[in-house]
Amino acid sequence: MRPAGSEQQAFEIRRLSLELALGAGTCHIGSSLGIADVLAVLFFEVMPVDPDLPGAPLRDTFILSKAHAGSALLSALALRGTIDRAQLEREYCRDGGAFGGHAERGTPGVEISGGSLGHGLPIAVGRAIADRLDSRHRRTYCLMGDGETDEGSVWEAAAMAGRLGLDRLVAIVDANGHQGLDRKLADDHWERLASRFEATSWEVTEIDGHDHAALRHALRGGEGRPRCVLAHTVKGKGLPFMEGRFDSHYRSLRPHDRERALTALEQARVAA
Amino acid sequence: MRDAFAAALTEAAARDERLCLVLADLGVGVFDDFERLAPERIFNAGIAEQAMVGVAAGLAQAGRRAVAYSIAPFIASRAHDQVRVDVAAGAANVTLVGVGGGVAYGYLGLTHHAIEDLATMRAMPNMTVLAPCDPADARGATLAALSLDGPVYLRLGKNGEPPLLAPGTSFRIGRATRVRHGRDLTLASTGPILASAIGAAELLARDGIDAAVLHLGTVKPLDTDAIDEALADTGMILTVEEHSVIGGLGGAIAEHAAQTGAGRVVRAGFPDRFVHEVGGRDHILARHGLDAAGVAARALSALGVEPPRSSPVGAGGLR
Numbered sequence: 001m002r003p004a005g006s007e008q009q010a011f012e013i014r015r016l017s018l019e020l021a022l023g024a025g026t027c028h029i030g031s032s033l034g035i036a037d038v039l040a041v042l043f044f045e046v047m048p049v050d051p052d053l054p055g056a057p058l059r060d061t062f063i064l065s066k067a068h069a070g071s072a073l074l075s076a077l078a079l080r081g082t083i084d085r086a087q088l089e090r091e092y093c094r095d096g097g098a099f100g101g102h103a104e105r106g107t108p109g110v111e112i113s114g115g116s117l118g119h120g121l122p123i124a125v126g127r128a129i130a131d132r133l134d135s136r137h138r139r140t141y142c143l144m145g146d147g148e149t150d151e152g153s154v155w156e157a158a159a160m161a162g163r164l165g166l167d168r169l170v171a172i173v174d175a176n177g178h179q180g181l182d183r184k185l186a187d188d189h190w191e192r193l194a195s196r197f198e199a200t201s202w203e204v205t206e207i208d209g210h211d212h213a214a215l216r217h218a219l220r221g222g223e224g225r226p227r228c229v230l231a232h233t234v235k236g237k238g239l240p241f242m243e244g245r246f247d248s249h250y251r252s253l254r255p256h257d258r259e260r261a262l263t264a265l266e267q268a269r270v271a272a
Numbered sequence: 273m274r275d276a277f278a279a280a281l282t283e284a285a286a287r288d289e290r291l292c293l294v295l296a297d298l299g300v301g302v303f304d305d306f307e308r309l310a311p312e313r314i315f316n317a318g319i320a321e322q323a324m325v326g327v328a329a330g331l332a333q334a335g336r337r338a339v340a341y342s343i344a345p346f347i348a349s350r351a352h353d354q355v356r357v358d359v360a361a362g363a364a365n366v367t368l369v370g371v372g373g374g375v376a377y378g379y380l381g382l383t384h385h386a387i388e389d390l391a392t393m394r395a396m397p398n399m400t401v402l403a404p405c406d407p408a409d410a411r412g413a414t415l416a417a418l419s420l421d422g423p424v425y426l427r428l429g430k431n432g433e434p435p436l437l438a439p440g441t442s443f444r445i446g447r448a449t450r451v452r453h454g455r456d457l458t459l460a461s462t463g464p465i466l467a468s469a470i471g472a473a474e475l476l477a478r479d480g481i482d483a484a485v486l487h488l489g490t491v492k493p494l495d496t497d498a499i500d501e502a503l504a505d506t507g508m509i510l511t512v513e514e515h516s517v518i519g520g521l522g523g524a525i526a527e528h529a530a531q532t533g534a535g536r537v538v539r540a541g542f543p544d545r546f547v548h549e550v551g552g553r554d555h556i557l558a559r560h561g562l563d564a565a566g567v568a569a570r571a572l573s574a575l576g577v578e579p580p581r582s583s584p585v586g587a588g589g590l591r
């Protein structure tokens with residue numbers, strides 16, 4: 001049987017991320033819901049060697065640098081069968097469990113021990129250099145938060161990638177306009193962010209991060225230079241009472257929110 | 273502890289117009305009172321801890337007093353070079369506040385744990401290292417840090433810690449607090465894990481063992497008088513800390529005792545490996561023998577006492 005399309009997978013990633021948050025009472029749910037589309041397109045269409053083959057191995061490397069959205073990555077891995085879904089639901093953020101709030105290296109499919117922002121891109125640069133040395137034809141994807149690009153290490157690595165012309169490196173910036181403390185963005189905030197990448201010899205593509213066709217196109221992208229995909233997203237996407245809300249970072253859902261949250265998620269899909 | 277710190281900070285800022293707060297995109301709702309009092313003295317560096325610490329050092333050089341605040345590892349590890357060169361070597365009036373010291377951020381994993389921070393901070397010349405144990409103690413430590421000349425690392429837990437010290441206990445930098453008298457050994461701890469030391473002393477009392485408890489709210493400079501006295505009185509110190517056994521309170525006390533040759537020091541803490549266990553703080557502490565029962569068991573084994581089968585400690589077995 002052909003695997004379900006990426007839209008369906010994105011919904012499943014959202015639902016499972018939500019189940020995990022509900023089960024464990026954890027926060028950061030908005031950060032996970034917002035990247036479900038990016039992950040669905042990557043894990044089910046762009047990265048598999050053969051997208052038509054269920055569970056086909058991945059050709060490319062994916063690094064989740066904004067690892068506080070680890071529940072979304074773990075959900076995508078469970079949906080692909082890389083990790084056991086029942087175990088994930090049982091043990092996510094539970095005492096003695098196998099999965100913490102930030103995915104850790106050692107879990108199949110998880111490349112870095114995340115949680116300290118600004119680590120992903122330097123590691124991705126190292127992975128891309130190694131692939132080039134070994135003539136491996138695969139891409140390295142690194143997904144960062146827009147707030148995360150405050151970290152100097154992001155720009156140190158970006159400059160190096162630009163200098164080396166790492167044409168198989170793709171940085172995805174989850175541009176949701178939110179981070180830890182609320183702040184007002186300048187009108188030309190995104191242009192300025194794009195031009196910072198361009199200034200270090202990257203190619204920048206700006207897209208709607210919930211539009212699967214646009215994601216597919218941008219993530220497969222052209223070659224010659226490292227590529228930054230500035231993906232505009234809505235934090236909390238898919239759960240109307242969380243969408244675009246600053247507090248979707250901090251609020252944790254409780255078991256009594258379960259009905260309401262799952263129903264809202266379902267209804268939002270039907271409406272879309 | 274976090275809210276007690278923030279309240280004390282705001283009080284100090286009302287008295288001292290030079291005081292500035294530099295943030296790194298953390299502390300939602302924590303500094304609302306400070307914000308109301310002096311919005312012009314709060315700066316958010318963004319998710320940029322190295323810049324935050326450097327900026328604090330710059331403010332201090334220009335005659336201000338600056339407080340930098342983040343989750344403990346992002347202060348102690350991420351910004352380590354700025355801490356070392358700009359703050360410590362510069363003897364700057366900067367107070368570095370690390371929230372969630374130890375494994376307070378349990379489920380968030382090793383990137384959010386700080387179990388080497390006391391060691392790295394303590395190794396730095398000029399640095400005063402404070403680890404209060406409860407909200408009132410955090411308040412005292414904050415006020416003491418903000419009136420001290422020179423850099424301070426203030427390690428806090430999170431929020432909602434129970435009071436552990438007697439009401440009215442004052443915080444003095446470099447002074448240990450005796451929490452309980454005893455003859456057979458001394459449990460010496462720092463930070464909120466004092467709760468485990470006190471609980472262990474209570475369990476040990478049921479087995480007829482009389483343990484003293486000492487709280488070291490200052491890890492550096494070490495209260496060597498209190499250590500000497502404890503070793504003279506009880507012959508043995510068991511250190512209890514939410515930190516690696518390397519270089520923290522246990523390391524500091526062992527170094528001192530090795531010099532004087534007085535008594536025996538046994539260290540309870542995290543072994544020399546990263547904490548990969550998933551779990552809340554209580555779970556992680558218990559798994560490492562750092563809950564009350566674990567500490568009591570450790571004390572018995574250090575004393576060479578077989579726990580009686582009826583004892584609550586014996587029931588848990590030696591860890």
Ligand SMILES: Cc1ncc(C[n+]2csc(CCOP(=O)(O)OP(=O)(O)O)c2C)c(N)n1
Pocket residue numbers: 030031066068069115116117118144145146147148149174176178179180235249296297298319321346350
């Ligand atoms: C080095 C570091 N500093 C601070 C934090 C605390 N923190 C966790 S998530 C977050 C905000 C992240 O914002 P953004 O990168 O935009 O991701 P979003 O939540 O919007 O997806 C912060 C400050 C951290 N995890 N790592």
Ligand SMILES: [Mg+2]
Pocket residue numbers: 145146147174175176177178179
């Ligand atoms: Mg963001």
